[in-house]
Amino acid sequence: DAEITQSPRHKITETGRQVTLACHQTWNHNNMFWYRQDLGHGLRLIHYSYGVQDTNKGEVSDGYSVSRSNTEDLPLTLESAASSQTSVYFCASSPALAGGNEQYFGPGTRLTVT
Amino acid sequence: AQSVTQLGSHVSVSEGALVLLRCNYSSSVPPYLFWYVQYPNQGLQLLLKYTSAATLVKGINGFEAEFKKSETSFHLTKPSAHMSDAAEYFCAVSTGGGNKLTFGTGTQLKVEL
Numbered sequence: 001d002a003e004i005t006q007s008p009r010h011k012i013t014e015t016g017r018q019v020t021l022a023c024h025q026t027w028n029h030n031n032m033f034w035y036r037q038d039l040g041h042g043l044r045l046i047h048y049s050y051g052v053q054d055t056n057k058g059e060v061s062d063g064y065s066v067s068r069s070n071t072e073d074l075p076l077t078l079e080s081a082a083s084s085q086t087s088v089y090f091c092a093s094s095p096a097l098a099g100g101n102e103q104y105f106g107p108g109t110r111l112t113v114t
Numbered sequence: 115a116q117s118v119t120q121l122g123s124h125v126s127v128s129e130g131a132l133v134l135l136r137c138n139y140s141s142s143v144p145p146y147l148f149w150y151v152q153y154p155n156q157g158l159q160l161l162l163k164y165t166s167a168a169t170l171v172k173g174i175n176g177f178e179a180e181f182k183k184s185e186t187s188f189h190l191t192k193p194s195a196h197m198s199d200a201a202e203y204f205c206a207v208s209t210g211g212g213n214k215l216t217f218g219t220g221t222q223l224k225v226e227l
Contacts, residue, residue, distance in 0.1 A: 033215075039225060040123075040219060042217040042218055043158075090158070092158075094213045100146040105158040
C-alpha cells in the first residue's frame with residue numbers, strides 16, 4: 001500500500017545545530033507540504049513543493065528550508081535550531097490535480113530543541 | 115486570503131449524545147472544505163470533504179457536515195457519540211490550485227460515560 005513516512009519520529013537537539021527531518025511518500029504525488037503543529041495554532045504551513053526542483057515558502061518559513069530532488073522526498077532542514085522551533089512537524093502530500101484534493105499526512109516528528 | 119475559525123477549543127459530550135463541532139470559513143472564492151481527525155500521537159486522517167457537489171457531505175465513522183454558503187459554515191455532526199470519537203478535529207479550507215490548506219486551530223472532543 002502507498003504511504004507517507006517521516007523520520008525520525010522523535011528528535012532532541014541543541015540550540016544552533018542543523019537538523020534535517022525526512023519525509024518520503026510512495027503515492028507518486030507531485031504536491032508535498034510541511035506543517036508545524038503547536039497548541040492554539042493548529043497546523044501552519046512551512047514550505048511546499050509542486051514538483052521536482054520546485055519549492056515555495058509558507059506562512060512560517062523563517063529558519064527552515066526544503067529541497068526537492070525527486071518526487072518521493074521532501075526533507076525539511078532547520079538551519080540553526082532555536083527553542084521556538086520545538087514543535088510537532090507533519091509532512092503531507094496530494095495529487096497535482098484540480099483543486100479539492102485531500103492531503104495525506106505522515107505520522108509526524110516531535111522535535112525538541114534544548 | 116482564506117481563513118477558518120473553529121468555535122470551542124474543547125467540547126465535551128456524553129456517550130450517545132449529539133456531536134456538533136463548529137467551523138466557519140472566510141474565502142473570496144468558492145472554497146473546498148475539509149474535516150480531519152487526529153488521534154493521539156498520530157497524523158491527520160480525512161473525515162470528509164466538500165468540493166461543490168452535494169452540500170450535505172457524509173464521511174467516515176458516521177460523521178457528516180453541511181456546507182451553508184449564506185452562513186459561511188461547515189459544521190461537523192454525528193448523531194450519537196462513541197468513546198472512540200475522542201480526538202482532535204480540524205477544519206480546513208482550500209481555494210483551488212495547488213491544494214494548499216489553511217487549518218483552524220482545532221477542537222478537542224471529549225466523550226464521557
